[in-house]
Amino acid sequence: MVDAVDNRSPAATALPPFPKLPVSIAVSECLAGGNVRYDGGHRSGAWPAAALAGIVQCQPICPEVGIGMGVPRAPIQLVGDPAAPRARGVADAAVDVTTALQAYVASQTALLDAVDGYVFKARSPSCGVHDVPVRRGDEGQQEATGRGIFAAAVMRGRPNLPVEEGERLFDTAVREHFLMRVLIHAHWRNGVAGDFTPARLIAFHSGCKYLVMAHSVSAYQRLGRMLADLSGDVPAIAARYFSCLMKTLAQPATRGGHANALTHLAGHLKRRLPIAQRGEIAVSIERYRLGDAPLSEPMGLLVRCLRESDAGDAVGQYYLLAYG
Secondary structure, X not given: OOOOOOOOOOOHHHOOOOOOOOEEEEEEOOOOOOOOOOOOOOOHHHOOHHHHOOOEEEEEEOXXXXXXXXXXXXXXEEEOOOOOOEEEEOOOOOOEOHHHHHHHHHHOHHHHOOOOOEEEOOOOOOOOOOOEEEEEOOOOEEEEEEOOHHHHHHHHXXXXXXXXXXXXXXXXXXXXXXXXXXXXXXXXXXXXXXXOOHHHHHHHHHXXXXXXXXXXHHHHHHHHHHOOOOOOOHXXXXXXXXXXXXXXXXXXXXXXXXXXXHHHXXXXXXXXXXXXXXXXXXXXXXXXXOOOOOOHHHHHHHHHHHHHOOOHHHHOOHHHHHHO
């Protein structure tokens, strides 16, 4: 993450600085080391805490403890229709905590309004995001997978909030993608929300140019059209814009998409660097595109050259700040 690049572009000057690290996120309390699992243990090793140190500040939540289930406690599981499962006791099917887990989201409103991402415990019947076993039948065999009850309620209520599972964050690309969305969410929440002026929205969109381009060129054009006429209800337009932006960014960028954005950014150096240096950047971008180098290689080289060349109109791009 780049946390020392100056926001000096004309677009960036209309906005507060990019969020300083660490950024606050919610996290399943067992991942944060809390002894809150049904067996009285924790799962602090089930996510790359060391790789995230200094980047995020964790706000722990355990919905099962929050609804009064206690520690230790009888385990629960998802049963029934995978599209609308119930959270019931493993040993006693009469125990049903579905409604309580869904309602617990409302009690966490203040915390959820103050964070810019959420890391959930994988495969948890309350907190899992992907592939949580769903049982059906008298013998309780697994027939499908679904989403944890509490996680599903959080995601329904806050569709723009970046979410991820702890175990998936061991993958560098997944982690970079999640943190990028967290930073953009934080920048919007702290720098744009609450002051929806046309100039502010246009400045934000300008800063997003290469970031969105890496994910979808057509989406950048579509987002621009949403801001073409700001003579109406600006807060409503802003809400639609941000929803579309976060939906676009939720889809991981391809190597080709990143290479395209990097190449366009390198164009800012056309008259600032000698041919040999520009060639070095082009080779680095191509190495990344072919899978022979990590994104950090061409990104780091490009950031350094833009800084040294005083390319202020490009240095403030959110793409460099969030992915660099």
